[in-house]
Amino acid sequence: MTWFHVRWGGVLLAGLAIVFLGMRHYQRELRAISPLQLREEAPSGTIRVRGLVLPGTLFPGPGPNEARFELEGDGSKISVHYKGGDPENLRELKTLVVIGRWDPGSKLFEAREIGVVPNFGFVTAAYLAGIVPVGLFLFWMEHRVAFLYREIRDQKVYEPGGDEG
Amino acid sequence: MIKQMRRYEGWFGVAAGLCIVSGLYFGLVGSPADYYQGEVVRIMYVHVPLAYTAMLAYGALFSCSLWYLWKRDLIVDNMCQAAAGIGAFFTAVALITGSIWAKPTWNTWWAWDARLVSFAILLLILIGYLMLRTFTEEKERAARYAAVLAIVGGIDLPIIKFSVEWWRTLHQPLSISTRGLSIAKPMGIPLVFMIVGFSFLFFYMLAVRTQMLYLTHLLEAKKGRLLGEVHL
Numbered sequence: 001m002t003w004f005h006v007r008w009g010g011v012l013l014a015g016l017a018i019v020f021l022g023m024r025h026y027q028r029e030l031r032a033i034s035p036l037q038l039r040e041e042a043p044s045g046t047i048r049v050r051g052l053v054l055p056g057t058l059f060p061g062p063g064p065n066e067a068r069f070e071l072e073g074d075g076s077k078i079s080v081h082y083k084g085g086d087p088e089n090l091r092e093l094k095t096l097v098v099i100g101r102w103d104p105g106s107k108l109f110e111a112r113e114i115g116v117v118p119n120f121g122f123v124t125a126a127y128l129a130g131i132v133p134v135g136l137f138l139f140w141m142e143h144r145v146a147f148l149y150r151e152i153r154d155q156k157v158y159e160p161g162g163d164e165g
Numbered sequence: 166m167i168k169q170m171r172r173y174e175g176w177f178g179v180a181a182g183l184c185i186v187s188g189l190y191f192g193l194v195g196s197p198a199d200y201y202q203g204e205v206v207r208i209m210y211v212h213v214p215l216a217y218t219a220m221l222a223y224g225a226l227f228s229c230s231l232w233y234l235w236k237r238d239l240i241v242d243n244m245c246q247a248a249a250g251i252g253a254f255f256t257a258v259a260l261i262t263g264s265i266w267a268k269p270t271w272n273t274w275w276a277w278d279a280r281l282v283s284f285a286i287l288l289l290i291l292i293g294y295l296m297l298r299t300f301t302e303e304k305e306r307a308a309r310y311a312a313v314l315a316i317v318g319g320i321d322l323p324i325i326k327f328s329v330e331w332w333r334t335l336h337q338p339l340s341i342s343t344r345g346l347s348i349a350k351p352m353g354i355p356l357v358f359m360i361v362g363f364s365f366l367f368f369y370m371l372a373v374r375t376q377m378l379y380l381t382h383l384l385e386a387k388k389g390r391l392l393g394e395v396h397l
Contacts, residue, residue, distance in 0.1 A: 030204075117203070118204040122205055122269050123207050126262045131211065134258065142373055145376050148376075148380035151384060155384075
């Protein structure tokens with residue numbers, strides 16, 4: 001095993017660790033569940049729920065930057081009470097993500113943030129298309145350089161320690 | 166020069182790795198989503214450094230071409246060829262990632278926009294450069310003609326850079342300029358980390374590819390193909 005293999009083994013392990021941590025971060029922090037999953041799983045802590053704002057259910061108030069509406073997804077619906085910043089993205093018949101806590105007792109989702117539907121597919125595609133080819137290109141070049149040094153050393157053309165080019 | 170490249174290239178590789186890993190962490194975990202674009206804005210942390218590195222590679226090609234016409238040194242010519250190959254690669258990848266970003270934000274994979282077209286022209290110039298080198302029989306003449314092409318093609322760099330200011334375009338204006346950062350600090354920090362990391366990566370790749378081209382010449386010389394051209 002050469003230094004080349006050790007180095008690229010390390011790079012591969014680091015890459016796998018980044019992918020693993022990225023997937024874990026996505027599952028824990030970014031993944032949005034449907035109202036049906038929310039009812040079935042009743043998770044605790046801060047949750048992201050993705051669904052459609054049902055028409056005729058959106059009512060502002062009682063305070064400023066507050067609203068009540070029903071969110072539907074996967075054939076199930078939940079009541080949402082929003083209280084947070086200016087809900088500019090909030091519209092009826094719009095699919096969005098609400099971020100907050102689920103109260104299983106009152107069956108009410110207390111949202112403090114509203115976000116647009118995330119397009120993680122495009123983000124993942126861009127990172128894969130941007131970083132994986134760079135890694136492969138570099139690997140191919142380094143592999144070729146290692147091969148050429150070995151070939152030249154075998155043919156006694158070039159001594160790496162003494163050449164100035 | 167090859168010996169010095171071998172001695173220092175590792176530092177560039179390590180610096181690139183550290184900056185890129187930090188940039189990825191700050192970009193994917195530490196920075197907020199954009200108010201309008203949402204999570205898609207995170208494509209910026211890979212697309213902008215790729216595009217920047219493509220222009221850095223062309224800048225290196227431009228400088229090395231001037232240096233080659235002055236000195237006529239084989240290793241400088243190898244550096245030109247290396248920068249062109251790396252530049253073409255980064256330009257193509259930047260166009261692909263830009264296209265992936267354009268779809269969710271502009272609702273199209275491609276637009277005949279000044280920035281996009283001038284960047285695609287950069288790719289055509291680099292492909293032309295590499296084709297000229299490949300299909301010209303005499304190596305010294307190929308190097309000379311290619312150096313002239315690279316210098317003339319350098320006019321595309323300021324066009325790319327200022328296209329968003331000179332013409333009305335879909336593409337967003339400059340995020341980093343002499344006037345400073347025009348984006349929020351939590352987004353600017355990972356962007357700077359990634360740009361610095363990709364710059365180190367470019368110099369590392371340039372050192373590796375220059376060695377690759379030089380050693381290929383050397384091996385060919387050993388086999389008697391270019392005996393008169395390489396200083397053994």
